[in-house]
Amino acid sequence: MKYVVALLLAAASVGLSLIGLVATASADTSDRFSQGGWIEKFQPAIDQANASGELFRIRGHCQSNCTLFLGVRNVCVERSARLLFHAGHGRGANRQVINAGSTQRMLDAYNPKLRQYVIDKGYLTKLEFSTISGADIIDKFGYRECSSG
Numbered sequence: 001m002k003y004v005v006a007l008l009l010a011a012a013s014v015g016l017s018l019i020g021l022v023a024t025a026s027a028d029t030s031d032r033f034s035q036g037g038w039i040e041k042f043q044p045a046i047d048q049a050n051a052s053g054e055l056f057r058i059r060g061h062c063q064s065n066c067t068l069f070l071g072v073r074n075v076c077v078e079r080s081a082r083l084l085f086h087a088g089h090g091r092g093a094n095r096q097v098i099n100a101g102s103t104q105r106m107l108d109a110y111n112p113k114l115r116q117y118v119i120d121k122g123y124l125t126k127l128e129f130s131t132i133s134g135a136d137i138i139d140k141f142g143y144r145e146c147s148s149g
Contacts, residue, residue, distance in 0.1 A: 028045065028048075028049055028054065028055075028056050028057070041065070042065045042066075042068050042069075045069075046068060046069065046071070046072060049069070049072045049073075049074070049075075050072055050073050053073065053074055054074060055074050055075075055076060055146075056069055056072045056074060056075045056076070057075075057076055057077075057078065057146050058070070058075060058076070058077045058078065058081050058083070058134070058137075058146075059077075059078040059080070059081050059134075059146070060078075060080070060081060060082070061081075061082055061084075062081055062082065062083045062084070063083070063084035063086075063129060064084065064085075064086060064129075065106070066083070067083050067084075067085055067106060067109070067110075068105070068106060068109045069109075070083075070109055070110055070111070070114070070137070070143065071108070071109030071110065075143065075144070076143070076144045076145060076146035076147075077134045077137045077138055077143045077144070077145060077146060078134050078145075078146045079133075079134045079135045079138060079145060080134055080135075081133070081134030081137070082131055082132075082133060082134065083131065083132050083133075083134065083137060084129040084130070084131050085106075085118055085123040085124060085129065085130050085131075085132065086123070086124065086126060086127050086128060086129050086130065087099075087102075087103045087124045087125055087126055087127055088100075088101070088102020088103040088104075088105065088106055088124075098125070098127065103124050106124060107119070107124060111141060111142060111143070113140070113141045113142060114137070114141040114143075117140075117141065118130075
């Protein structure tokens with residue numbers, strides 16, 4: 001009987017480990033959003049990540065609205081990521097005009113420490129990109145580092 005219980009416990013442990021691997025493997029990433037774009041492209045993915053509570057990984061190149069994923073409740077950042085920030089802007093003829101609402105949406109997605117930093121540095125007062133490394137996002141601003149798995 002002891003052996004049966006031990007075998008069942010071992011099987012349960014392996015099962016939980018496999019569930020953890022599947023959850024990690026299914027974590028969404030910033031890959032398909034790396035070049036930025038309009039909010040309509042991002043909001044469904046942000047909502048899905050927040051609703052599911054599953055891990056969302058920011059990795060590689062992540063510019064513009066891609067940085068909104070920093071506001072996902074279960075986000076992690078890879079040290080090698082490069083995040084590029086700029087002011088929100090209009091569309092069409094207003095593409096070169098800074099849009100206060102879009103800019104505020106980005107600021108609202110960042111934690112207080114990062115928000116203050118990008119404000120102090122003027123990153124969201126211009127349309128040109130300003131880059132922050134994933135390592136700095138983790139070390140200076142307290143975002144969680146993704147496990148290497």
